[in-house]
Amino acid sequence: MLDKDEVKEAIVSVARHIFSRFGFRKTTMDEIAIASRKGKSSIYYYFASKEEIFQAVVEKEAEIFKQELIKATNPNDTPAQKLKTHVLVRMRSMEKLANFYSAIKDDFLGHLDFIEKIRKKYDQEEIQMMESILVEGVENGMFEIDDTSLAAIAIVTALKGMEIPLFWGVEEKDLESRLDHLIHILFHGVMKH
Amino acid sequence: MLDKDEVKEAIVSVARHIFSRFGFRKTTMDEIAIASRKGKSSIYYYFASKEEIFQAVVEKEAEIFKQELIKATNPNDTPAQKLKTHVLVRMRSMEKLANFYSAIKDDFLGHLDFIEKIRKKYDQEEIQMMESILVEGVENGMFEIDDTSLAAIAIVTALKGMEIPLFWGVEEKDLESRLDHLIHILFHGVMKH
């Protein structure tokens, strides 16, 4: 017999696909069921509601996002290299998510409070990652920062600011050059001279 | 005051955009209204129903398609050139429509009989265009065809067959080579030797 979790995984994967195309509101349970080759009631055997499926999808996206950041981190890199890699990988991963987020951006999702929770949790984790890079840089004398905690928050916040144009379809070239600028500014504002 | 037809045009244009993204079923009148910066009732002032808007969109697509074929026709070309141009322009225009058709392909549109009517009308017109090319070719001795009417139907039918892979996402390279083959076959089966 197939493991229950595997079935759930499969449903989430199918649902992610449909949510990416039609957003939350326009995606129906019947569509998810049919695409999963199941009856609608069978879907409810695994998930209590449409929101619960959506939550699983969002959590999976967030987890993949985090893993990509971790995977890209080479422990042997200098802190400066780590910082640059982090920024670049972050944007590349975000681009992959852009479809998904632009599909759901018109749905009113304010009533789904788990989204805010997930966002905060992963925010926190990314800030931790960033801070440990900064701390390492300070320790080996490469960076010069008074309050690494505040600096980490500031940098992550700045990076998040750069997501926004992704979802509103700003020209990519413009985006790349902005990214270069940001990296440049980060480095020359942060490197010991 | 703005002309009534201009407002209708604007609504059709907005609607085309939304239909392309969500298909017929998932597109709501409210969305069309909001995107047109109007109340929903105002839309009904110009169109009697959602179907009527959709019909206008389909007719516009068909008309643009036809105009592109006409525009691409250079009267000074040889019939052989005209035939080749027709085939190429047809596929290029079809590619532009592929989004629209793949968006609505999952909706059950069998109950909208005007679609069939429009299709038939433009079918007829394209066959006429094709036949006049063939006739011209026969008259100046370039082509050798017994029944140009039947031949025109056969060729247009073959071309329509090549639309299908467009909507199901076959590899483009494969498509291009198929197109080359078709043109090649058409010519060497049709040119007087």
Added chain:
DNA sequence: ATTTATTTCGACTAATTTCGTCGAATAGTC
């Protein structure tokens, strides 16, 4: 084999969404 637990599904209902209507309000014209 029989019982028990797991999984699927069709049919149904309640809640929501959406179409389309109507009458009133607003703006533009004579």
Added chain:
DNA sequence: GACTATTCGACGAAATTAGTCGAAATAAAT
């Protein structure tokens, strides 16, 4: 001011959809 053209909010009817329930089917356990 009267008259027409246009917009809109509120509403009911119809359709769609989320979620339930019990029964059927399938697999596991005894």
